[in-house]
Amino acid sequence: MDNLSGNSISVGLIGCGIVGTGVAKLLAQSRELVASRVGITINLAKVADINPDTVAALDLAPGVYTNDAMEIINDPSIPIVVELIGGQGIAKDFVLAALNQGKTVVTANKALVAAYRDEISAACEASGGDFLFEASVGGCMPVIKSLRESLVSNRVDSIFGILNGTCNYILTQITQEGIPFKEALAQAQELGFAEADPTLDIEGMDTVHKLALCVALAFGTRVNYKEIYVDGITRITPLDITIAAEFGYRVKLLAITKNHGDCVEARVHPTMIPFDNLLSSVGRNMNAVKIVGDAVGEMVLYGAGAGMMPTASAVVGDIVDAARNIKLGCHPRIPAFSYQPQAIRDLPLMPMDEVSTRYYVRFSALDRPGVLSKIAGVLARYSISIASVHQKGRHTEGPVPIVMLTHEAREADIQKALEEISGLDVIAEKPMLIRIEDQNQE
Amino acid sequence: MDNLSGNSISVGLIGCGIVGTGVAKLLAQSRELVASRVGITINLAKVADINPDTVAALDLAPGVYTNDAMEIINDPSIPIVVELIGGQGIAKDFVLAALNQGKTVVTANKALVAAYRDEISAACEASGGDFLFEASVGGCMPVIKSLRESLVSNRVDSIFGILNGTCNYILTQITQEGIPFKEALAQAQELGFAEADPTLDIEGMDTVHKLALCVALAFGTRVNYKEIYVDGITRITPLDITIAAEFGYRVKLLAITKNHGDCVEARVHPTMIPFDNLLSSVGRNMNAVKIVGDAVGEMVLYGAGAGMMPTASAVVGDIVDAARNIKLGCHPRIPAFSYQPQAIRDLPLMPMDEVSTRYYVRFSALDRPGVLSKIAGVLARYSISIASVHQKGRHTEGPVPIVMLTHEAREADIQKALEEISGLDVIAEKPMLIRIEDQNQE
Numbered sequence: 077m078d079n080l081s082g083n084s085i086s087v088g089l090i091g092c093g094i095v096g097t098g099v100a101k102l103l104a105q106s107r108e109l110v111a112s113r114v115g116i117t118i119n120l121a122k123v124a125d126i127n128p129d130t131v132a133a134l135d136l137a138p139g140v141y142t143n144d145a146m147e148i149i150n151d152p153s154i155p156i157v158v159e160l161i162g163g164q165g166i167a168k169d170f171v172l173a174a175l176n177q178g179k180t181v182v183t184a185n186k187a188l189v190a191a192y193r194d195e196i197s198a199a200c201e202a203s204g205g206d207f208l209f210e211a212s213v214g215g216c217m218p219v220i221k222s223l224r225e226s227l228v229s230n231r232v233d234s235i236f237g238i239l240n241g242t243c244n245y246i247l248t249q250i251t252q253e254g255i256p257f258k259e260a261l262a263q264a265q266e267l268g269f270a271e272a273d274p275t276l277d278i279e280g281m282d283t284v285h286k287l288a289l290c291v292a293l294a295f296g297t298r299v300n301y302k303e304i305y306v307d308g309i310t311r312i313t314p315l316d317i318t319i320a321a322e323f324g325y326r327v328k329l330l331a332i333t334k335n336h337g338d339c340v341e342a343r344v345h346p347t348m349i350p351f352d353n354l355l356s357s358v359g360r361n362m363n364a365v366k367i368v369g370d371a372v373g374e375m376v377l378y379g380a381g382a383g384m385m386p387t388a389s390a391v392v393g394d395i396v397d398a399a400r401n402i403k404l405g406c407h408p409r410i411p412a413f414s415y416q417p418q419a420i421r422d423l424p425l426m427p428m429d430e431v432s433t434r435y436y437v438r439f440s441a442l443d444r445p446g447v448l449s450k451i452a453g454v455l456a457r458y459s460i461s462i463a464s465v466h467q468k469g470r471h472t473e474g475p476v477p478i479v480m481l482t483h484e485a486r487e488a489d490i491q492k493a494l495e496e497i498s499g500l501d502v503i504a505e506k507p508m509l510i511r512i513e514d515q516n517q518e
Numbered sequence: 519m520d521n522l523s524g525n526s527i528s529v530g531l532i533g534c535g536i537v538g539t540g541v542a543k544l545l546a547q548s549r550e551l552v553a554s555r556v557g558i559t560i561n562l563a564k565v566a567d568i569n570p571d572t573v574a575a576l577d578l579a580p581g582v583y584t585n586d587a588m589e590i591i592n593d594p595s596i597p598i599v600v601e602l603i604g605g606q607g608i609a610k611d612f613v614l615a616a617l618n619q620g621k622t623v624v625t626a627n628k629a630l631v632a633a634y635r636d637e638i639s640a641a642c643e644a645s646g647g648d649f650l651f652e653a654s655v656g657g658c659m660p661v662i663k664s665l666r667e668s669l670v671s672n673r674v675d676s677i678f679g680i681l682n683g684t685c686n687y688i689l690t691q692i693t694q695e696g697i698p699f700k701e702a703l704a705q706a707q708e709l710g711f712a713e714a715d716p717t718l719d720i721e722g723m724d725t726v727h728k729l730a731l732c733v734a735l736a737f738g739t740r741v742n743y744k745e746i747y748v749d750g751i752t753r754i755t756p757l758d759i760t761i762a763a764e765f766g767y768r769v770k771l772l773a774i775t776k777n778h779g780d781c782v783e784a785r786v787h788p789t790m791i792p793f794d795n796l797l798s799s800v801g802r803n804m805n806a807v808k809i810v811g812d813a814v815g816e817m818v819l820y821g822a823g824a825g826m827m828p829t830a831s832a833v834v835g836d837i838v839d840a841a842r843n844i845k846l847g848c849h850p851r852i853p854a855f856s857y858q859p860q861a862i863r864d865l866p867l868m869p870m871d872e873v874s875t876r877y878y879v880r881f882s883a884l885d886r887p888g889v890l891s892k893i894a895g896v897l898a899r900y901s902i903s904i905a906s907v908h909q910k911g912r913h914t915e916g917p918v919p920i921v922m923l924t925h926e927a928r929e930a931d932i933q934k935a936l937e938e939i940s941g942l943d944v945i946a947e948k949p950m951l952i953r954i955e956d957q958n959q960e
Contacts, residue, residue: 102671102813103671106670106671106672106673106813109671109673110670110671112738112857112858112861113666113670113738113853113856113857113858113861114670114858115853115858210668216668216813216814216815216817217817218660218663218664218667218668221660221663221667221668222660224555225660225663225835225838225839226652226658226660226663226831226832226835227831227835228548228552228555228556228834228835228838229544229545229548229551229552229830229831229834229835229838230548230831231548231551296554296555354796354799354800354820357796357799358796369831370827371544371548371658371827371828371830371831371834372658372821372822372827372828372831373658373821373822373825373827373828374820374821374822375658375659375819375820375821375822376818376819376820376821377817377818377819377820378796378816378817378818378819378820379814379815379816379817379818380814380815380816380817383815385812385813385814385815386813386814386815388671388813389668389669389671389672389811389813389814390668392670392671392813393667393668393669393670393671396667396670396671397667400851400852401848404846404847404848404851405846405847405848406843406846406847406848406851409842409846409848410842411555411557414555415554415555416554416555416556416557419554419555
């Protein structure tokens with residue numbers, strides 16, 4: 077393939093939104109720096125976007141812009157294709173078409189990789205391109221590089237991730253300002269930390285996509301991301317966050333996966349994390365991932381999980397890895413999903429009902445004698461033991477909050493118990509449940 | 519070179535102390551896991567140590583042990599040599615001999631790499647071996663991989679590192695238990711967190727070695743590690759740590775480097791870090807590194823900086839990287855010191871006198887009227903402005919502590935001022951100075 081003229085390697089960029097613009101900018105501004113480190117000049121040969129306005133500010137040389145992505149994919153002088161359209165639509169066709177031509181593909185598209193793991197893996201295997209997607213989990217941080225390379229000798233035991241900057245920003249604002257969810261969301265939108273349609277973020281699905289990639293890379297298993305339990309942050313109230321703090325916890329949207337040998341636990345939901353766990357200190361729109369391995373113990377990566385330049389940094393890191401491999405003729409160098417294709421297994425996901433953890437439950441109860449004993453009676457019948465009880469102010473006529481922290485209990489049991497308690501005549505509204513994670517403390 | 523039989527690659531290990539033993543164990547326990555990920559079996563072909571007792575517990579196959587390291591270096595069937603003797607003595611000869619034969623060398627030896635950067639670089643260039651030393655900075659964490667690979671497009675602006683587990687353990691104990699340095703050191707020695715001769719750790723030289731590597735990798739400059747300013751933790755008292763906490767700071771032995779374009783700031787000393795900086799939460803014997811880059815912003819890595827298995831994890835990560843490259847015939851793949859040899863510069867170190875920072879100064883003064891004004895007068899003459907003053911209890915007959923936090927000031931000025939203040943008749947002993955770092959807050 078005529079892709080190496082002197083020490084320059086050509087890159088084609090498909091999709092020039094925020095991250096795409098960042099990649100074009102970063103390739104330009106780091107051109108000499110990268111050459112001085114790598115000995116290769118990265119040449120942004122083509123930029124494809126359906127809208128020519130998106131590239132107007134980029135000062136591209138004549139002939140670089142195209143409105144036809146296939147022009148990049150079919151150009152034999154471009155060995156590296158960067159897909160930054162996002163989503164599970166047309167991006168899939170472009171990625172697979174490029175891989176099928178033996179090109180190396182770099183992407184930040186977690187939704188795509190989570191959904192089409194098998195197709196991508198097969199295409200890489202058939203034609204020998206590298207597939208790099210560092211920017212799809214944890215933005216700038218080397219989460220994927222750590223799992224595929226640094227920790228290669230580790231049996232991963234668990235991963236805990238704050239993987240969505242929008243949710244972390246909103247939860248931080250609720251915590252620090254005591255404002256309700258809707259107001260925090262509006263602030264986040266105003267500051268550009270949340271999109272106009274924030275559903276994918278606040279309902280947790282973006283985090284699920286990222287967790288699915290971590291599960292695949294850590295455990296070498298196919299996982300259907302649609303089966304991962306997910307609960308977003310929309311129901312979290314300042315009251316819950318305040319009470320959690322009184323117990324020594326912060327509330328974060330956490331992606332959790334644990335290796336049970338014959339099955340994998342994977343879930344995404346608001347989670348109470350004790351203050352002495354480093355993840356509880358991750359504020360604003362920052363991300364962090366804790367990986368627990370049998371040799372390393374606990375390792376944490378922290379950084380910007382989104383944003384134009386941090387994400388571009390991860391994308392360009394991948395581009396340079398790809399360029400080194402192409403220059404030296406050594407690709408595929410690392411299997412896309414960390415394991416050799418024939419070693420990939422089909423470990424079942426642990427059903428959510430069987431998950432065991434500790435719980436925070438807030439009941440809204442009428443202030444009558446015997447309420448506590450009624451609630452406790454139901455919990456006891458489902459073998460849920462109470463670690464502590466906290467009854468907030470009794471000054472009002474209406475319902476009062478009663479908060480309980482449980483010892484470890486089965487999800488099926490707590491759900492059945494809460495359903496039964498909800499039916500009690502002293503209970504005013506649906507109980508609030510937040511799961512607690514304090515097994516892997518710092 | 520006859521080094522690839524089937525999909526197995528042979529490794530020779532020189533030095534079988536704690537980390538060497540860990541590497542041998544980890545290679546054995548992760549053999550199938552690594553093969554399933556990488557498609558290569560790593561074969562520990564030879565282990566050299568002058569003392570046969572060290573390998574007794576390892577259950578090595580017959581013929582694997584040797585007391586002659588050159589047997590590994592001269593064996594054409596062993597393409598990867600792992601040096602884990604440590605120190606700047608014989609290890610140097612083995613490393614250079616192996617590199618000169620075109621072998622890939624993996625090491626955890628920061629003292630060696632800091633001292634013989636040029637020789638190592640030249641040997642790699644001449645013969646084409648990879649040189650990998652992830653385990654030499656930050657133990658299990660991918661500090662070197664991040665600087666050489668992930669952040670390749672970033673102009674690094676600064677690095678802040680807690681890089682010595684012994685010091686961090688001792689400082690954590692002084693903080694939490696209020697015990698003096700000597701007692702904390704004795705505890706650390708008892709628990710195996712400090713060596714019998716802890717000089718290299720507690721005087722800061724181990725941290726200097728690691729910082730020198732970060733400087734070289736981040737800025738592409740030759741740096742003489744002996745010129746880096748260093749001050750250890752032996753003078754830190756529980757009183758200073760308590761007062762620091764009252765001001766909202768924790769005391770850590772911090773490695774600091776900043777990019778000033780035409781020169782490099784690099785220093786190692788006890789440093790006050792505000793609570794809201796993630797590094798202040800790094801307790802026990804853990805390590806953390808914050809890298810600030812123009813594209814990523816702040817990125818933090820946290821993990822075990824030492825210990826048998828975490829360090830072994832980094833060494834085996836390097837071995838596998840090397841094995842992938844050898845299998846695919848692509849080495850050297852990444853320049854040892856991150857930059858192309860011809861791009862390496864000779865940036866001067868900023869003289870410590872010219873460094874500007876904020877300071878904590880504790881004076882031990884006689885409790886007489888006018889003391890404060892005398893001290894403040896001297897500081898004012900050296901253009902040092904005071905941010906806050908804190909006078910501890912006046913209940914004693916003897917000298918009382920007076921603590922001042924300064925605004926940013928030049929090191930030369932504060933040193934001259936302190937010398938002058940030390941000469942005042944109201945000052946009972948040499949003032950205590952701790953530098954403050956709160957520019958790069960979380």
